[in-house]
Amino acid sequence: MLPEIQSVFRDVFDDDTIVVERQTTAADVEQWDSLMHVTLMVHIERKFGVRFSSSEVSKLKNVGELVDLVTHHVQQKERGGAP
DSSP states (O other): OHHHHHHHHHHHTTOTTOOOOTTOOGGGSTTOOHHHHHHHHHHHHHHHTOOOOHHHHHHOOSHHHHHHHHHHHHHHHHTTOOO
């Protein structure tokens, strides 16, 4: 899951050198401001066919938590739950 999310980061930030790890935060990525955060979340939702609530997104502290959230939603979707 992390390599797929890294690919989204590279596309959104238009930077093929970005490397994200579970502990990566917005402070670690130069252009990652609030507007880019929204753009990033939208792209991740589209890539994985999931939807996040605003409360889920606001609780995220790092890329690892994002990976866990995406994984949870994808698994829920595969089990036939709501996206």
